[in-house]
Amino acid sequence: MKINVVLRVGVVFFLVGLSLGIAAIPRSDRQITAGMTLHSIPPYGEVSSSFFSPPRDVRLEIECSHPINFYLFNSEGFEAYNESGVLNPIFYFENGSRGMYFISLPKRDIYYMVFRNLLNTTVSFNITMFFYGFEKDLLHMSMIFVVSGIVLIVLGAMDVSRFLLRFRKELMEIR
Amino acid sequence: MKSKRNFLTLILWEFEENFSFPVFEILIFVAVLFLIGFASQSMCPHGTSISLLDIVLSDYLEFSLTGCAFISMFFTGFLFARSIARRFSNKEMKMFLSYPVKRRSLLLSKFLVNFIVLYLLFGSVLVFDAVLMGFGVFSPLVGFTLLSLLISLMFLCSISMIVALLIKNEALSFFAVFFLIYGLEQYVSGLKEPYNACFSVSRGPTIITAYLLRSYYSGKVSLFSYITFKMFMLSLTFQISVTIVLMLISFVYFVYFLEVD
Amino acid sequence: MSTRIVYTKDLFKLFGNVVALDGLNLEVPKGICGFVGPNGSGKTTTINILLGLVKPDSGEAYVFGLDCWRNSYEIKRRVGVLHENPGYPMSFSAQRFLEYVARIYSVDKPRERALEMLKLVGLYDVRDRAIKGFSAGMLQRLGLAQALIGDPELVILDEPTANLDPSARLMFLEKVKEFHRDHGVNFLISTHILPELEKVCSWVSIIMNGVIVDQGYLSDLVSKYSANIYVVETSDPRLLAKELEKTGFVKDLWIEGDKIYCKISDLDSFQRNLPVIASKINVSIKNLQPQYSSLEEIYKEVVKRNEK
Numbered sequence: 001m002k003i004n005v006v007l008r009v010g011v012v013f014f015l016v017g018l019s020l021g022i023a024a025i026p027r028s029d030r031q032i033t034a035g036m037t038l039h040s041i042p043p044y045g046e047v048s049s050s051f052f053s054p055p056r057d058v059r060l061e062i063e064c065s066h067p068i069n070f071y072l073f074n075s076e077g078f079e080a081y082n083e084s085g086v087l088n089p090i091f092y093f094e095n096g097s098r099g100m101y102f103i104s105l106p107k108r109d110i111y112y113m114v115f116r117n118l119l120n121t122t123v124s125f126n127i128t129m130f131f132y133g134f135e136k137d138l139l140h141m142s143m144i145f146v147v148s149g150i151v152l153i154v155l156g157a158m159d160v161s162r163f164l165l166r167f168r169k170e171l172m173e174i175r
Numbered sequence: 176m177k178s179k180r181n182f183l184t185l186i187l188w189e190f191e192e193n194f195s196f197p198v199f200e201i202l203i204f205v206a207v208l209f210l211i212g213f214a215s216q217s218m219c220p221h222g223t224s225i226s227l228l229d230i231v232l233s234d235y236l237e238f239s240l241t242g243c244a245f246i247s248m249f250f251t252g253f254l255f256a257r258s259i260a261r262r263f264s265n266k267e268m269k270m271f272l273s274y275p276v277k278r279r280s281l282l283l284s285k286f287l288v289n290f291i292v293l294y295l296l297f298g299s300v301l302v303f304d305a306v307l308m309g310f311g312v313f314s315p316l317v318g319f320t321l322l323s324l325l326i327s328l329m330f331l332c333s334i335s336m337i338v339a340l341l342i343k344n345e346a347l348s349f350f351a352v353f354f355l356i357y358g359l360e361q362y363v364s365g366l367k368e369p370y371n372a373c374f375s376v377s378r379g380p381t382i383i384t385a386y387l388l389r390s391y392y393s394g395k396v397s398l399f400s401y402i403t404f405k406m407f408m409l410s411l412t413f414q415i416s417v418t419i420v421l422m423l424i425s426f427v428y429f430v431y432f433l434e435v436d
Numbered sequence: 437m438s439t440r441i442v443y444t445k446d447l448f449k450l451f452g453n454v455v456a457l458d459g460l461n462l463e464v465p466k467g468i469c470g471f472v473g474p475n476g477s478g479k480t481t482t483i484n485i486l487l488g489l490v491k492p493d494s495g496e497a498y499v500f501g502l503d504c505w506r507n508s509y510e511i512k513r514r515v516g517v518l519h520e521n522p523g524y525p526m527s528f529s530a531q532r533f534l535e536y537v538a539r540i541y542s543v544d545k546p547r548e549r550a551l552e553m554l555k556l557v558g559l560y561d562v563r564d565r566a567i568k569g570f571s572a573g574m575l576q577r578l579g580l581a582q583a584l585i586g587d588p589e590l591v592i593l594d595e596p597t598a599n600l601d602p603s604a605r606l607m608f609l610e611k612v613k614e615f616h617r618d619h620g621v622n623f624l625i626s627t628h629i630l631p632e633l634e635k636v637c638s639w640v641s642i643i644m645n646g647v648i649v650d651q652g653y654l655s656d657l658v659s660k661y662s663a664n665i666y667v668v669e670t671s672d673p674r675l676l677a678k679e680l681e682k683t684g685f686v687k688d689l690w691i692e693g694d695k696i697y698c699k700i701s702d703l704d705s706f707q708r709n710l711p712v713i714a715s716k717i718n719v720s721i722k723n724l725q726p727q728y729s730s731l732e733e734i735y736k737e738v739v740k741r742n743e744k
Contacts, residue, residue, distance in 0.1 A: 003196045011197065015204040023212030052231055052309045110309060138211075138307075184539040188525075195527040267523030273487050274540050275512040275586075434490045436451070436481065 007156025014149025021142035028056075028134040040124045041068065041117035048078075048114045053105050057133040060101040064125040067095045069116040072103065078112040089114075108137055181276060185284035193258045193285075194292060202250065203296060209246050210239065210300045211307070231308055232316060232388060233399065236381045239304045240320065243297055244377040247331055252352030254289045255335035256345045263343035269435045278430045282336075286422075290332045298324055319387040327380040330414040331356070333421035340425055340433075373409035382410045439465045441590055441622060442486060447495035449481055449646075456481040458646035460495070464624055468616050470633045471626040472735060473643035479626045480520065482643070483594050487517060499590070513541070516583035518576075520595040526568035530559055530578055533567060534585055541586030553581040557611065572599040576608060584615060591615075593625045597632065605629065609636050634731040642738050649742045658726060661734045664703065668696045668710070669723035676719045683709065697727065 041047045062070065071089040073081055080086045090111075091103045095118075105111065117123045194202075262268040271281060301324065302317050310316045335352045342348040356376055363374045372378045385399040386407035442464035449457040457478045464471075473479050484490040485497050488508025497504040499511045525533060531550050538546035554560045557577040562570070570578065576596060583591045593612075597605040613636050615621045627633050633640075634654065641651035650657065670676050673691045680686045685702040700706045714721050727733075 008196060008200070011200050012203055015200050016207055019204045019207040020211065023208050026212045054307065108307065108309060180542065181540060184536060188536045191532075192525045192527065262523070265523040266519065266521060267525065269489065269519055270522050270524070272489055273512065273517045273519065274537065275509055276540060277509060434484075436484055436490055 004156055006152055010149050010152025010154075010156050012149070013145050013152055017142045017145025017147075017149055020138055020145060024134050024138045024142065027138070028132070039115075039126075040122050041115050042122055043120045044117060046114060046116050048112055050110050050112045051129075052110050053131065054108045054135040055105050055137050056131050056135055058103045058105060059130040059132070060103060061128045061130075062096070062099055062101070062125060063127075064097045064123055066117075066119055066121060066123045067097045068123055068125065069094045069118065070096065071114040071116070073112045073114065074107070075110045075112070078114075081114070108135075178277065178280070182280045182284060185276060185280055186288055189258065189284050189288040190292070193254065193288065198257075199292075206246065206250070206296050206300050210242055210297070210304060213238070213242060228392065231310075233385075235305065235308055235316065235320075236385055236399070239301060240323070240381050240384060241377045243301060243324065244327055244331075244380055247293065247297060247328060248353065248356050248376065250293055251289070251328070251331040251335040252338075252349045252356075254293070255285075255332065255339040256348040256352070258285045258289055259336065259339035260343055260348035261345040263435075264345060272435055278433070279426060282426060282429045286332060286336055290328060293332070294325065294328055297328065315388060315391045316384075319384045319391070322387070323380040323384040326383065326411065326414050326418075327376070329418045331376070333418045333425070337421045337425045340429060369403070369406045369409065373406050374413055379410040379414055382406055441466060442499050442624065444482070444485075444497040445495055447482070447485065447497055448493050449478075449485065449490065450493055451481075456646055457485075457492070457495075460643070460646060461648050462641055462643075463651060464641065465639055466622050467639055468612065468623045468625065468637045469639040469641065470630075470637040470731070471624055471641050471643065472628070472630060472633070472731075474739065475628075477643045478646040479643055480594060481646075483517075483519075483592055483624075483626060486592065487512065487515070513586070514589045516586055516588035516591040518579040518583045518591070518593045518596055520598065522575075522579055524567045524575070524578070526566065528567055529564050530554060530567060530570070530581075531563040533578070534581055537582045538585050543586060549585060553585050556584075557581045573601070573604040573608075576600060576604070577611075580608070580611060584621065588621065590622045590624065593623060593627075595627055596625065597627060597629055605632055609633075612636055630732040630735055631730070640731060640734075642735060644739065644742050649738055654731065657731075657734050661727075661737050664700050665727035666698050666700060666706070667723070667725055667727055668698060668721060669694060670696060670714070670719055670721055672717075672719045675717055676714060679713050679717055680710075683713070685709070694722075 039047060070093050071081075071087065072091040073089050077088045077090065080088060090106065091101070093099065093101070113127070115123075115125065259268075262271070272278065298321055301320050302312060305314065305317050305320065306312060334355065335348075338351050338355065339348045342351055359374075360376055364371050366374065372382055382399075382402055386402050386404070389399065389402070440463050442462060444460050444462040447457045447460035447462070449455075460478065460482060462471075462482060471479055471482070481490060485492050486499055486504050488504050488511065491505050500514060502511050504511060528536075531547075531554060534550035534553055535546045538549045543549045551560065551563065554563050557580055559574060559577055559581065562574065567575070567578065576599065580593075580596070583593070596612075597608055600608060609632055612623055612625070616623060623637075625633060625637065637654065639651070639653055640657060642649050650660075652660070668676065671694070673694055673696045677689055677691055677696050680689055680696070680698060683705075685700055685705040686698050687701050688699040690697050698706070710724070711721065
């Protein structure tokens with residue numbers, strides 16, 4: 001089988017897809033743990049923090065001295081919240097003081113956590129996040145490359161250009 | 176005009192031969208797998224004193240750039256061993272030098288093809304890595320990374336080229352590059368600060384990028400605050416001057432002194 | 437010599453302690469020329485100097501009147517070369533390789549020229565096959581094609597038939613003759629296989645220990661080394677020898693087997709009178725020829741004389 005350009009491009013696409021898919025494995029293996037310990041929210045106040053994350057699963061563990069409201073925004077939602085106070089979080093709980101929450105982050109973005117204290121006393125809290133699972137966008141990208149690669153490899157192997165040329169010649173002869 | 180066409184022919188020939196199937200494909204596979212699979216990932220802030228930008232940037236520089244420098248050592252050694260050393264041992268270089276090609280064009284074509292392909296390969300992967308971390312394609316991180324990659328890759332390519340030219344054996348040349356750079360790293364790590372970082376093949380590019388980023392974001396990030404202007408200049412000057420010296424020696428040797436019997 | 441295309445004067449080259457060339461004075465005129473010598477005599481070093489691959493330590497070397505080291509680029513535009521055991525880009529097809537070579541020689545239509553050369557050397561049917569799948573004979577033909585593709589005035593062939601079987605060697609040399617006859621291409625062939633070289637070349641340069649020990653047109657060399665010694669193969673050498681001793685035109689003679697070696701002073705008289713003498717004493721002449729009539733014999737004689 002002659003190695004033509006289409007075949008080579010197909011192999012490149014396939015291998016890029018394969019490598020992205022394989023690369024997703026060690027990346028998913030890393031369970032990143034991060035947190036904020038012994039932070040405090042002033043009376044009737046608000047504290048926010050941000051983190052960047054790929055679309056992974058997160059386990060959130062929160063421990064507070066008093067009940068608080070918690071909102072998790074993506075960057076768009078946080079911008080809207082800042083500008084006009086519109087509450088459109090991707091996750092939230094209200095009047096909670098302790099809990100374990102499982103969230104699936106939808107996309108690669110900066111996420112903002114907003115801790116709101118509705119009481120007249122200072123609230124201290126601990127929050128721990130465990131990131132686990134595959135990065136979904138990486139897997140999707142991998143699949144797209146692999147499938148495109150396979151299609152191009154098949155086309156290249158069939159030597160489509162020659163086939164089309166021969167088909168065109170025959171068509172002209174018929175005419 | 177004829178010499179320009181000749182040069183282009185040499186470039187195309189070199190690309191087609193040195194990156195014949197499946198060499199190019201395997202290089203892409205390994206580069207993407209290594210640089211994306213074992214690259215940095217975002218970390219959440221542990222407190223509010225360190226900004227998100229700081230964390231992500233330092234993460235990127237620690238993992239991605241350093242990983243890139245490490246893997247490019249193998250790639251440059253392999254490609255120049257294949258492109259230059261092997262051509263001597265299989266007598267292809269003798270055939271080339273018997274054609275009406277200028278020696279400087281021949282060597283330059285080999286250098287450029289390998290350098291450009293590696294630069295595009297690593298550059299794309301590093302840009303992709305930066306995008307995975309939420310930075311835009313035209314962000315300062317990407318710009319300064321590509322600049323630092325240009326300098327460090329030229330540095331590694333010049334070392335690989337001169338080793339391949341002198342050794343003229345593919346396997347020996349590859350291992351010589353590896354051990355030379357590894358040996359350099361070991362030696363440099365024993366120097367006192369800041370020289371142990373500035374003269375390091377893996378940390379040098381990080382210093383250059385970190386300093387430029389800090390200057391750009393002045394005040395916003397306390398990224399690698401220990402990096403001074405002196406360290407930045409040392410790293411930059413070391414890599415650029417070594418590149419220039421080695422390239423000059425390679426070209427002078429190849430054009431005026433090389434004898435092929 | 438005004439028609440000489442290669443000329444060296446007192447060429448000297450040292451590799452470490454080894455003297456490769458020791459005052460080489462080579463002359464190569466137009467035509468098909470042989471360059472012969474024992475292993476390690478300096479043939480390849482000479483060729484490398486002519487192509488600007490090696491710089492001589494002293495002396496001069498010119499091709500087409502141009503200095504070999506300073507003007508190597510201009511020389512190479514007019515010269516094609518096939519080295520001994522050359523390296524090819526094995527992943528390329530024959531056609532692709534020749535197209536690239538044609539482009540380097542700035543040929544106008546490289547693709548057409550490559551196909552034309554492939555047809556000429558009989559590799560058209562395998563033009564798309566990767567070079568790594570070629571046999572030794574095919575590689576040599578490919579080598580000839582790449583040497584000729586740039587329309588050179590001189591083609592240098594270093595041991596072109598070393599890896600070939602006898603029929604392939606004959607075919608190769610036929611092609612060489614054809615190119616010289618039809619396109620006027622000059623050849624300089626360095627080889628050990630003298631009987632075949634003799635069939636194609638008109639001029640021979642013999643090198644030993646880095647020095648040209650003799651060179652000239654083949655016919656002149658034959659005359660020179662024969663030294664007027666003729667070999668008579670006969671049915672009764674003793675009887676014929678007795679009669680020849682009485683003549684004035686045979687200075688000396690000796691017998692080896694059924695051959696009489698005659699050193700003659702007058703070739704015309706000898707050739708005229710020998711058959712008469714033989715028929716008088718009823719002796720038949722089976723063969724009459726100069727002592728050294730082949731290149732191989734001349735070469736052996738030259739080597740023997742210079743080894744003393």
